[in-house]
Amino acid sequence: MLTVVAFIVALGVLIAVHEYGHYRVAVACGVKVLRFSVGFGKTLYRWQPRLQHPGQQTEFVIGAFPLGGYVKMLDEREGPVAPEERARAFNTQPLRSRAAIVAAGPIANLLLAIFLYAAVNWIGVQEPVARLAQPVVGSLAADAGLRGGEQIARAGFDGDLTPVQSFEDLRWRMTRGALDSRDLTVEVAAQGSAPSRTLVLPLSRMQASDADPQMFRKIGVLAPLTRPEIGEVMAGSAAERSGLREGDLVLAIGEKSMVDGQQLRELIRALVEGDRAQVLPWTIQRDGGRLTLEVVPEVREDGGAKVARIGAYVGAAPEMTTVRHGPIDGLWRGVVRTWEVSALTVRMMGKMVIGEASLKNLSGPLTIADYAGKSASLGLTQYLVFLALISVSLGVLNLMPLPVLDGGHLMYYLWEALTGKSVSDAWMERLQRGGVALLLVMMSIALFNDVTRLFG
Numbered sequence: 001m002l003t004v005v006a007f008i009v010a011l012g013v014l015i016a017v018h019e020y021g022h023y024r025v026a027v028a029c030g031v032k033v034l035r036f037s038v039g040f041g042k043t044l045y046r047w048q049p050r051l052q053h054p055g056q057q058t059e060f061v062i063g064a065f066p067l068g069g070y071v072k073m074l075d076e077r078e079g080p081v082a083p084e085e086r087a088r089a090f091n092t093q094p095l096r097s098r099a100a101i102v103a104a105g106p107i108a109n110l111l112l113a114i115f116l117y118a119a120v121n122w123i124g125v126q127e128p129v130a131r132l133a134q135p136v137v138g139s140l141a142a143d144a145g146l147r148g149g150e151q152i153a154r155a156g157f158d159g160d161l162t163p164v165q166s167f168e169d170l171r172w173r174m175t176r177g178a179l180d181s182r183d184l185t186v187e188v189a190a191q192g193s194a195p196s197r198t199l200v201l202p203l204s205r206m207q208a209s210d211a212d213p214q215m216f217r218k219i220g221v222l223a224p225l226t227r228p229e230i231g232e233v234m235a236g237s238a239a240e241r242s243g244l245r246e247g248d249l250v251l252a253i254g255e256k257s258m259v260d261g262q263q264l265r266e267l268i269r270a271l272v273e274g275d276r277a278q279v280l281p282w283t284i285q286r287d288g289g290r291l292t293l294e295v296v297p298e299v300r301e302d303g304g305a306k307v308a309r310i311g312a313y314v315g316a317a318p319e320m321t322t323v324r325h326g327p328i329d330g331l332w333r334g335v336v337r338t339w340e341v342s343a344l345t346v347r348m349m350g351k352m353v354i355g356e357a358s359l360k361n362l363s364g365p366l367t368i369a370d371y372a373g374k375s376a377s378l379g380l381t382q383y384l385v386f387l388a389l390i391s392v393s394l395g396v397l398n399l400m401p402l403p404v405l406d407g408g409h410l411m412y413y414l415w416e417a418l419t420g421k422s423v424s425d426a427w428m429e430r431l432q433r434g435g436v437a438l439l440l441v442m443m444s445i446a447l448f449n450d451v452t453r454l455f456g
Contacts, residue, residue: 003373006383007365008066010372012038014109014391015069018398021108022071022101027053029097032074032088039063040070055088067365073101099413102406109395110342114334116388121323121330125381127166128224128318133262139220140206144199146188148260149225153189153196157182165323167224174219177203179344179351226261226315237311238277242295244312245286253295254280261315271297271308278308338392345396362446403428403435 016038023036033056042064052058063069073090074081081089090098134148135141154161155173164170170186177184181204190196206218216222230248233239250258253271258264271278277297284291297308325333352359368390375386399407408431412423423431 002376003369006372006376007369010368010387010390011066013387014112014394015039015066017108017112017391018105018394019069019071021104021106023058024108025104026071026073026090026101027056029093029101030055030088031090031093031097031101032056032085033058033071034074035059035061035070035072037061037063037072038069039066040068041065095413095416099410102409102413103399105406106395106398109391109398110338113338113341113388113391113395114331116334116384116391117337118331118334120381120384120388121325121333122327123381123384124322124324125385126320126379127168127323129321130164130167130170131225131319132221133223133225133260134266135220136217136222136266139218140202141220144201146199146220148263149191150188151191152186154187155184157184159185161185161187166321167318169323171216171221174201174203174216174221176340176344177201178206178215178219179347181206223262223265223315224318226318228258228261228264228314229316231313231315233313234311238296238298239310239312242282242310243293244282244284244295244310246312247286249285250282251285251290252283265314268297268310268314269302269307272299272306275299275306338388341389341392342396345393349396349400359445360449360452362442362449365447367446367449402438403431404439405435408435 019036019038023033026033036058038061040063043061044064045062046059048057048059072078074085074088075090076086077091086092090101093101129151131151132141132146132148135146152164152170155164155170156162157177164173164186173184176182183204184201186199186201188197188199201219203219206215228250230239230244230250231246233244233246250264252258253264253267256267258267271280277299279294279296282293282295284293295310297310299306300309301307324330348361352361372383372386375382398405399410401407401411403409403411412428416422
């Protein structure tokens, strides 16, 4: 139920803000707005405010199908317009006004993202400390000299190191480095008698095609340092059948000592011999005593490879820190994060178009709904971060030069500005059909990816 509510609220807010951008600029330009709709299909609720801008009689509507919305303006191309109102029709407006009205929707989404990121910065968010678990064997992090247990104090590109505030902050920098093929320099904080040291994560070795759900496995930094503890055990799982309980501390598997939760997760995944699970004795600490259990994992498919699973949450909660910023700094960081996410989204889309990045990165409504529920269950700040990310994606997507999107209409206006002539109706119809077809293909791929992720 939480997933459904969080998804509907997210869609409602993002669509309403997008359409309000179109509406507000249209009103400012003197265009008569006939209807403001959030959702399509059967009308669930409608109202007409008494107090509106002079000359406006806009009807506000909530539709039954929430995946979209629209602002209907007076337009001679869509119906007859009285001579006295012709000056208020959209199609009679100067080019700059029409372009501003169309661009206002995506811009409103980007402004919303700035506000949401700023709000998170002002409220403060609990995030894991940037203390690393043991890296994946043979990964870039392992090759760079990370062994696990290190806390990253600073990181940056081209020698410009700035403080790392949390593990999520570090992951974001690694994402940027991997997609831009730039090496990330990290400074490991001094620990005990060991002095601080500087290492270079060779992210320039990453190919654009590596930008998939397994990207962080290739980098090698998957999670913050946690205790190798067994969490919630699923009913009927291999963990339950083997006698594991929630709260058990795993000291060793076979002759391999366990020092953190990530190391334990990786070792469990590797307990496969051919098509069968490898059975080893587990040394457990429970209620102050030690015991040995023979755990028999289950073998599952994961990304085309066979891995072992035990059906339990592995690893205790990591050490957390509160990340909070002041009014001006928080707002500026909101602007910077929105710009970075927008630029990263554009580059990622470009790489997918030319075949350098996997189409598996496309996500559809099922994945968005799943993330909406998960983020809402983690608290207000996580949900706001989710909303900001989707708002950026919606804004950037609508600026793409596809005929059915706002960016496509802006391309028409660019043609009109350069040639002095608007796009002909015949060409407009052809381009609209092509745009719809391309959008349907993208939606089909995204939906296929959703089903594969969630049910594959």
